[in-house]
Amino acid sequence: QSLEAYIIPTYLKYVRSTIFKNLIDKLQENYKDIKIGEQIARLFELSRNMKDGLTSIISVMMPLSIALFVVAIYFIIEFPIIGIIMLFAILLILIISFMLCKESILVAAARENIFLEMAEKYSDTFGNLMNIYLNNTTNLEKDKQNNNEDKHQDQYKIQLNIQRNLYGTLTFIGFITFISILIIGYYQLQNKTITNNQYVTIII
Secondary structure, three states: OOHHHHHHHHHHHHHHHHHHHHHHHHHHHOOOOOOHHHHHHHHHHHHHHHHHHHHHHHHHHHHHHHHHHHHHHHHHHHOHHHHHHHHHHHHHHHHHHHHHHHHHHHHHHHHHHHHHHHHHHHHHHHHOHHHHHHOOOHHHHHHHHHHHHHHHHHHHHHHHHHHHHHHHHHHHHHHHHHHHHHHHHHHHHHOOOOOHHHHHHHHO
């Protein structure tokens, strides 16, 4: 059994149980006006997002970060100038990732609030279908939900654009770093500072 296979299900169970218990305690004094749709959506959507975040950290970010730092340390020992460039690039990537991820989280939080409101309104609509049919307001309800979906869609586009900018920026930094290492390595090769085999190692 892999570490991820153990941690993720256990974490998801813990998060959902904790959120549910906290909601039960929080709503104890005001249980008559509970927004059922919003609370159910909050329970599952929030826990899913937290699970996805942990999965990304365990399966992608941690292994990649460790590998990059190990490679950077190796190059600092064997090829100091190139190692310093790699270390600088890694730190720059971490700083930019932190800044853009923070912005993305804020936008995602705003989108989640819209989603929770949508879930509650869907719940109200389905719970009030008899009156909607009797009052012949089906088209009005459809228009309301469509407007809510438009708001959520716009916010989601903003979030995805931030993520696209992050990936594009990281790709650009990686490309510039590779070209810089290639040029410096070639310069050192021409000056007999490194051998052909070492230059091949740097490129690989």
